[in-house]
C-alpha cells in the first residue's frame with residue numbers, strides 16, 4: 001500500500017496535512033532548497049504537535065558531501081522517525097565516505113538516502129546503503145517546477161524504466177522506497193504501478209507556488225487519488241487474470257484507448273547479427289477499458305495511455321529479447337494486470353530487417369489461459 005508523504009514547514013502545516021490524510025509528515029523548508037532543513041526546535045514542536053499520530057521525517061539539509069557535516073546534521077534531528085539525507089552531486093568516493101560515516105548511527109536513527117533525478121543519481125550505491133544499515137532510499141529532484149507550462153519533475157528528468165529499476169533494486173536490497181520530485185496528479189497512477197512505499201509531495205499540495213502553505217483539501221485529493229489508484233492485480237495471485245473476466249456482453253460498456261506507431265530503438269532478435277546492437281521497432285497497442293462516463297474527471301477512474309507507453313518503455317529498456325512473440329506476450333500480460341483493462345491488442349514490428357516491416361499482432365483478454 002503506497003503512502004502519501006507531505007513535506008511541511010512546521011506544526012501548523014503538519015496539522016493541515018494530517019487533516020487531509022497524509023501518512024508521513026516530512027519537515028522541510030522549501031525556501032532553503034530541495035532538501036532545506038528546518039531548525040531542530042521546529043522539528044521538536046512538530047513532533048509534539050503530531051503526537052505519534054503519524055511518523056515524522058526530517059531532512060538533514062542541502063549539505064556538502066562531507067561526512068562530519070552530514071553526521072552532525074543527522075544527529076541534531078535524531079528525534080524524528082526518519083532522517084532524510086540528500087546525496088547531492090559529488091564524486092563516488094565522497095558519497096561512499098558519507099555512507100560509511102553514517103553507518104555508525106544507522107542502528108539508532110532510521111536513515112533514508114535521497115537521490116536526485118537531476119543530480120547524478122548513482123543507483124550502484126544502493127547495496128552500500130543497505131550494507132551500512134540505511135532504512136530506505138528515495139528519488140526526488142533538485143530543480144522544482146516553476147509554474148504552469150514548465151515541463152519538469154521526476155518523469156521528465158528520468159525515464160520511467162529508470163525509476164522502475166530504482167524501485168526494484170532498492171526493494172531487492174530491503175530498503176523502503178519513495179518517489180518524489182514536483183509530482184502532479186497525472187504522475188500518481190503511473191508511479192503506483194511500481195508500488196513504491198510512498199510518494200512525496202510539496203508543490204502539488206499548495207494552492208500556488210511551492211513556498212505557499214499546504215492546503216488541506218489538496219492533500220485530501222492527493223490522498224484519495226493514491227487510495228483510489230490501487231488497481232493493479234497482484235502478479236503472484238494465480239486467480240488475478242480471471243478476476244472480472246471479460247464477458248462478450250461487456251462489449252457495450254468498453255471504450256478503446258490506444259498508442260499507435262511508437263518507434264523505439266531496442267535490442268531484439270535471435271540471430272547473432274542482431275545481438276549487441278539496437279534496431280528500430282514499432283509498437284501499436286489497443287486496450288479495451290471500462291467505458292468512460294461523462295462524470296469521469298477523476299484521474300484515478302481513467303486509464304491513461306501513459307500507462308501503456310510506460311510499460312512499453314520499461315520492457316524495451318529491460319535488455320535483449322530474442323523474440324517479438326515473447327515481447328508481445330509480456331506487454332499484454334503487463335497491461336492486463338490493471339483491472340481496468342479487459343482486452344489488449346499488441347502489434348510489434350521490426351523495421352530494419354527487410355524492405356518492409358515484419359512482426360506480430362496478438363490479442364489477449366482478461367481470463368484467457370496464460371494471459
Ligand SMILES: O=C[C@H](O)COP(=O)(O)O
Nearest residue numbers: 007181182200201202203
Ligand atoms: O520529499 C518530497 C518533496 O518535498 C517533494 O516536493 P515537491 O513535490 O515540491 O517536489
